[in-house]
Amino acid sequence: MSQRIIPYKDLAEVxxxxxxxxxxxLQERLNPWAFRQALLIVxxxxxxxxxxxGVSLSDLTKFxxxxxEDANRWVREAIGL
Numbered sequence: 001m002s003q004r005i006i007p008y009k010d011l012a013e014v015x016x017x018x019x020x021x022x023x024x025x026l027q028e029r030l031n032p033w034a035f036r037q038a039l040l041i042v043x044x045x046x047x048x049x050x051x052x053x054g055v056s057l058s059d060l061t062k063f064x065x066x067x068x069e070d071a072n073r074w075v076r077e078a079i080g081l
Contacts, residue, residue, distance in 0.1 A: 018039075025035045050060055 022035055025032075047060060051057065
C-alpha cells in the first residue's frame with residue numbers, strides 16, 4: 001500500500017473530534033494521563049488493524065515517521081520555535 005495524501009478536510013474533522021474529547025476530559029477533571037493512554041491504545045489497535053488489512057509494517061513505519069516529523073514541524077511553527 002502506498003502512502004496517500006490525506007485530504008485536509010478529513011484530517012481537520014478528526015483533529016476537531018480529538019480536541020473536543022480532550023476539552024471534555026479537562027472539564028470533567030479526568031486524570032491527564034488517561035487521555036494520553038487512550039490515544040496510545042487506539043494507535044496500537046489501528047496498527048494491528050492496518051497490518052491485518054495487508055499494510056506492510058515497513059509502509060506503516062514510514063508513514064508514521066513522516067507524520068510525526070510533519071507534526072513536530074507544525075507544532076514548532078505554531079508556537080514560534
